[in-house]
Amino acid sequence: MDNDEYASGSDDESYAVDLTEQATDEEYYSSGSDGSSEASDDDSLSGCSDGDYVREIFGDASMCCSGRCGYTVLTEQEIRRQLRQQAAFTAEALSVPADWALPLLVHYRWREYDLIFDWDSDQDAVRHAVGLPAAGAGGDIPAPAKDETVTCGICLEARPAAATASAGCEHRYCHACWRGYVAAAAADGGARCLALRCPDASCSRAVLRGTVERFAMGAYVRALTRSFLDARGGAGDLKPCPAAGCGCAIKLVYVDGGVDVVCRCGTGFCWRCGGAPHWPANCAAAARWALGDAEAASAAWLAVHAKPCPRCRRPVGRPDGVGVECCGTIVCAPPCAHRFCWRCLCDMADPNRPRISHYDCPEAYAAEQDEAERERARRALDGFLRHDDMWEASMAARRSAEREIRRLRGDGGGELEKFGLAWGVISTDVEFVVEAWEQVAEGRRVVGNVCLFARSMRGVVEEEEEDGDGRWRRDLLEFQLGQADDILGRLQRRVEKGPAPGKKGLTEFSYEVRNLSSVARLFIGNFAKAVATGEVGGPASSGKSGTGSGTL
Structure with a gap:
């Protein structure tokens, strides 16, 4: 490596995206614009050198975002170029080799x-x-x-x-x-x-x-x-990709809020905590989920679906076939092997048990299983399972949208080129179809992250339910989650349906898809920002989404 090589290199170019403005009611219901940014992806990258790989916070300038943010993925060659620049500057300043x-x-x-x-x-x-x-x-x-x-x-x-x-x-x-x-x-x-x-x-x-x-x-x-x-x-402005064998690094241009970044190799991570991407949930909620929420859900399941063995106190689950209306004999696991009635917890081997038949025995619980505690556990478990199901559905919809994007953009133009020929237009005129699928994928990612960490805020919210503040925040979160799911579903169904035959059908299809994409982008962006700042979903927090102490 020659010394002159250390003096070569040029300044990196940086790109960023501004927040989408709040949508008015009129824009929400009747906007006819496509809502896309003034410059397309191709335009925004036209000033980059071949080695530059610029990604906005969601990978596309038309996507919603939590704040002003931009980052660049630097390859190994570009990292060494910056290194050489700094070494050359220092050598010149000190007049040394x-x-x-x-x-x-x-x-x-x-x-x-x-x-x-x-x-x-x-x-x-x-x-x-x-x-x-x-x-x-x-x-x-x-x-x-x-x-x-x-x-x-x-x-x-x-x-x-x-x-x-x-x-x-x-x-x-x-x-x-x-x-x-x-x-x-x-x-x-x-x-x-x-x-x-x-x-x-x-x-x-x-x-x-x-x-x-x-x-x-x-x-x-x-x-x-x-x-x-x-x-x-x-x-604080450059971090290596955490993926094994990847030599790239992420250079942060600027940020206002939490940041999920994606490397060229496809690995995504949170810039602030280094964990899996979780925006708009904050890093504290992500840490709670990783460290304790799944365990808390398991404890809640045991409180609802299990009873402690009267002899050894180990939790014993009700086996299949034992209904609520009838009695079943439960045998604790060895070495205890205690046989007892699931409903009344009576020892089945006791000759002085109060009745021979236990089909009508009253439901009984251990002394430590308070009814209010069981009810809290039941509510917590229901909320956990509901949000977990919503997360799985959102991730499945996101993967489906990403597969559709790859199919449309495939090598040589993919299906997008064929659609353009079938409709009598060039492929760039039907690019809005891919942008709509990208919006669906991004929206599902946001909704999935909100669902994934909504469980993290339930315990904190329950502490505030006496004055009603926590309850209305949680209800608002559930309502807006439903709205987001409905908006994304309408956009996806319209894109899947396709245009009616003829030029007029394509024009109407383009108008409707662009309009729905604009509505989805504005709603998802504002919803995500509200969750990140604590306006919905949990106790208000003045901190940023990446560092605040709010639950979401």
Whole structure:
């Protein structure tokens, strides 16, 4: 890798999307515009170089979004280009070789302005800390003649000078020992090979890029890239893709609210918490779901559908075939093996049991199973299962819409090209069909995430139900979830139905689909923003969707 290569590169271009304005009642019911952004995807990407991969928060400028946000997916080549730019800037500012700039930046965790300040304050101290020769020391020790014999300082074998190398000091080692030394540093996690010193214990000379790359180029480049990404990640504007084997990174342009980002490899994650995409639910709700809500649902199921064994107190579920109106004999699992009546909990082996037939025995529960507690558990379980079913249905509808998008956009134009020919128009004139399916997929994603984490807010909402505040928020959430499902369903059914024969049928089809897409985009966008800010679904929160303490 040449030094000049570190000085190459150009500024990245960034793109973003503004929030859709609130829709009025007139726009909601009678809007005739397609609601799309002024610039199409092709227009918004026309200024990108071939390597740029720009994605809005939902992957398309026409999609709804939680706030002003934009990000760029950088490939490995583009990451290294930025790295080279920063190294070239630092080398020029300090008037040092490019190879020196890299260990200096790594030592300062890529904070070039801190480095420049300390360099100007005490250059000798910085050089000593990094392992660079002192000012006026004369640079590297000249290499011996190629035909001269040199003893390797590690294996103590005599080698030709051409088969040895040094870090610029008088200590020389054979190539095999250098490879082992660098490989051992790379095996320790890679970071060590960025701050290697001469193997001689009495020498602190830094091993520069040229020497390390000569014996382990791949490991050095990976470690250097990781160091750069980790440092930039701490600054909050660049994060590596968490997918195994993916070398891309996400560069955040700006954001107002929570951010779900999608890498070029297809891996999505939340920018703030690094977990699975969950917007418009906030990171706190996502953490509650991951850590405790499923367990709470299991506890609620046990409270509703199980009774503790009268002997060992382990929960025992009612087996199939035992109805509420009749009695069934339950046998606890070994080693307990206690036989008791499911309804009245009477010991079936007790000769003094109050009745021979238990078909009309009264329903009984353990003393610790309070009726109010069982009712709360039943409500919680019903809510959990209802939202879980809605989530599964939304995800299935989303996958179906994504399959339709892939079918329409397939290689060579896909089915979209055929539709255009069948309707007597060019494919760009029927692009609104794909945009409608994209809106359906995005809407289902939002609805699914709201359903998935609606369970997380139920416990908090129940604490507020005495004054009615929590109840109306929950009811409003359920109502708007139903509205969102209805709007997306109408859009999907209209697209699936297709146009009537003739030019007039295509015109009417285009008008209706664009109108429904506009309505869906505005409603889903506003609904998601309301959930993210706590206006519906749970206790109000002034925090952003990614960091606020609200439940949704």
